[in-house]
Amino acid sequence: MTIALRIALLIAFGTCxxxxxxxxxxxxxxxxxxxxxxxxxxxRVNQDDGKLSGSAAIDPMKKGAPLENAEIRxxxxxxxxxxxxxxxxxxxxxxAGTSLGxxxxxxxxxxxxxxxxxxxxxxMTAPVxxxxxxxxxxxxxxxxxxxxxxxxxxxxxxxxxxxxxxxLRSLGFGLDEKAVECVEQWKFKPAEREGKPVxxxxxxxxxxxxxKSTRQP
Numbered sequence: 001m002t003i004a005l006r007i008a009l010l011i012a013f014g015t016c017x018x019x020x021x022x023x024x025x026x027x028x029x030x031x032x033x034x035x036x037x038x039x040x041x042x043x044r045v046n047q048d049d050g051k052l053s054g055s056a057a058i059d060p061m062k063k064g065a066p067l068e069n070a071e072i073r074x075x076x077x078x079x080x081x082x083x084x085x086x087x088x089x090x091x092x093x094x095x096a097g098t099s100l101g102x103x104x105x106x107x108x109x110x111x112x113x114x115x116x117x118x119x120x121x122x123x124m125t126a127p128v129x130x131x132x133x134x135x136x137x138x139x140x141x142x143x144x145x146x147x148x149x150x151x152x153x154x155x156x157x158x159x160x161x162x163x164x165x166x167x168l169r170s171l172g173f174g175l176d177e178k179a180v181e182c183v184e185q186w187k188f189k190p191a192e193r194e195g196k197p198v199x200x201x202x203x204x205x206x207x208x209x210x211x212k213s214t215r216q217p
Contacts, residue, residue, distance in 0.1 A: 024052075024077055024095060030115035030126040032058060032104050038128050043100075043115060045070075045077075056081045058089065058104075075168075076102075094168060094203050096153040101203020114202045116191065124193045127156040127200050131187035135206050138174035145210060146171065150179035152204045158197035160188045171208065179206035 025047050031038040040059040045052065045067075052072065055064030056079070065081040072078075077100065080090040093102035093113060100115040116126045151169035154162040162183050167176045183204055191200035 028115040033112040099201045127191045128189040133185045135182040141173035150206045
């Protein structure tokens with residue numbers, strides 16, 4: 001690779017990150033899907049001289065907590081906050097269209113997150129996952145002992161089904177296809193604008209983890 005090409009790539013990378021950061025600024029509303037059900041989450045992202053800041057709150061937090069260690073890598077936003085119990089809540093989100101999706105981690109508990117940017121002047125709610133099926137492993141992936149995450153984009157239709165599902169981050173070994181099949185079977189309460197169901201884009205992460213054997217040697 002020539003020096004000129006290296007410089008060009010660095011400039012392009014810096015421009016891409018700047019544009020991505022700009023597209024993330026503003027307010028986001030949505031839900032964290034815990035094992036006890038969905039809970040509301042609010043996120044505000046600010047950018048000043050290339051530095052990210054902001055706040056986030058998860059119900060029932062009384063006020064937003066400042067974003068800590070906020071960082072953008074490509075189309076991924078990561079940060080953490082401390083809730084009212086002073087627990088560290090770590091977020092890893094991916095931008096796709098008008099939605100942010102990914103995971104929130106508290107200790108060993110990992111929950112899915114979906115956020116939408118609310119329309120100015122209108123009341124918009126995010127889709128809520130109400131029925132979920134677990135993904136199936138392929139024989140190829142099980143033999144190779146593959147574990148990881150497939151990131152997906154989908155459009156949640158007014159009837160609560162996932163349409164136009166596509167892979168954002170691949171895992172291979174046939175697991176991408178299994179992840180798509182899985183999400184296509186999920187059922188949602190659709191997003192609503194002014195009380196009427198509407199189509200909304202959302203991101204999801206499907207995790208593949210091999211079950212640990214409980215058999216004694």
